[in-house]
Amino acid sequence: MAASYWESTQRKYWTFTKQQLTLERKKVEEAERNLVTMYPLPDRRLLSIYFYHQLSKMARPLGIRQQPLATAQVYVRRFYTKVEIRRTNPALVLATALYLACKMEEYPQHIRMILAEARHCWDTSFNDISKIGECEFTLISEMNSQLILHHxxxxxxxxxxxxxxxxxxxxxxxxxxxxxxxxxxxxxxxxxxxxxxxxxxxxxxxxxxxxxxxxxxxxxxxxxxxxxxxxxxxxxxxxxxxxxxxxxxxxxxxxxxxxxxxxxxxxxxxxxESYNDKTCKDQIAKFVKARGLDK
Structure with a gap:
């Protein structure tokens, strides 16, 4: 990558202090206090492990390498600093992040292939390609079109x-x-x-x-x-x-x-050491189904 990290949008807009990051997340949670209280979730790091496992399951059959996978992980983390997770279907967000990351890392995948792997991985009912297209627009918008990453x-x-x-x-x-x-x-x-x-x-x-x-x-x-x-x-x-x-x-x-x-x-x-795949899956499924986000 020719561009300098020091002049990048990553450094200027997406690098925080711990205090700044905590404040950003607190704002998001306060805006959705009822949802946060109603649907408790595991530690953020445990969710990250679960998301990584799900992204890996989607990526492996498609031969997607580590860097696009890493880019997708960062996109998901950025997105969820701006949007409360309980307002979304994480299966759709992860599938879209992987699709977008592959395009940005010049390893594009057909949207139908990403959708097929997402449905297989998450056992989800969403089957409309347009949903990934809509979610892609939302991801890009929330990240202010600042998509180039330095790893x-x-x-x-x-x-x-x-x-x-x-x-x-x-x-x-x-x-x-x-x-x-x-x-x-x-x-x-x-x-x-x-x-x-x-x-x-x-x-x-x-x-x-x-x-x-x-x-x-x-x-x-x-x-x-x-x-x-x-x-x-x-x-x-x-x-x-x-x-x-x-x-x-x-x-x-x-x-x-x-x-x-x-x-x-x-x-x-x-x-x-306390990670449990089923716990993360069940707690996510609870708010996704209750709020009809899997349709």
């Missing part, structure tokens, strides 16, 4: 050789970047900060094989290692970890932002 994958590709990541470490860093789309980090931090966090975690966690799962305890240990390396740079810090910390100290990258990203991922891995 951390490019920064990872540019920096991995500099820090001499092994193939396994690179795979783990890629996996951690995938995980960050289940959190608010795409709305809070620049892509390069997320990529650096992923590399740091990958180096500290020392994967023994590609695809090693990350968990809260491991990420917490990595956070402690970061603190140790910052506070005692000459006392026992591993060479490659120290190289990363030294590079951060000499660069313009905000070290506190890396710490915050790590903490956000720890929080995700902790809540992931």
């Amino acid at each position: 951390p994958y490019r920064s990872l590709a540019e920096l991995q050789t500099q820090f001499q990541l092994t193939q396994e470490e690179n795979a783990l860093a890629w996996s951690i970047i995938n995980d960050h789309y289940l959190t608010d980090l795409p709305l809070l931090h620049a892509p390069h900060v997320v990529a650096i966090t992923a590399m740091f975690l990958a180096v500290v966690l020392k994967p023994t094989q590609s695809g090693l799962p990350v968990h809260a305890a491991g990420a917490t240990n990595a956070l402690q290692a970061l603190g140790n390396a910052r506070n005692s740079p000459t006392q026992g810090a591993q060479n490659r970890v120290q190289k990363l910390v030294d590079w951060l100290a000499e660069s313009s990258v905000d070290m506190e932002a890396v710490v915050e990203c790590t903490q956000e991922l720890i929080s995700l891995y902790e809540v992931w």
Whole structure:
């Protein structure tokens, strides 16, 4: 992507502080207080995990790769900062986000194929292509036509050789970047900060094989290692970890932002342990059916 992140609409209009993001969501919830009270939903991160699983189920048979999938996840997260989820049919929103993301990432899919996979995935009754067209217009409108995204994958590709990541470490860093789309980090931090966090975690966690799962305890240990390396740079810090910390100290990258990203991922891995697919599905189905949003 030729355009600079620093001049992008992503940075100017879709990067928030935690306080700003909380305020935006509070405004949306207050405007729909009755719906919020009537139809309780799981933790936002648990919903994100469920949405990711549903998007993956739609994407897999169509051969859709990770970047369009990531773009769809960000579109969904942006949309739901502006629109209360209980006013929508998430099946339709996710299908439309995936359809739009594929077009934007130059991997277009026929609308009928997306619709077919959505119906199979969600066991939903909506079968009118025009609904996806209408929802697409709404998505674009709520995002103010600001659809170009910068992802951390490019920064990872540019920096991995500099820090001499092994193939396994690179795979783990890629996996951690995938995980960050289940959190608010795409709305809070620049892509390069997320990529650096992923590399740091990958180096500290020392994967023994590609695809090693990350968990809260491991990420917490990595956070402690970061603190140790910052506070005692000459006392026992591993060479490659120290190289990363030294590079951060000499660069313009905000070290506190890396710490915050790590903490956000720890929080995700902790809540992931309580994830239950059926609970999310049932609670979404409750308001969708009660409000006739599946028609």
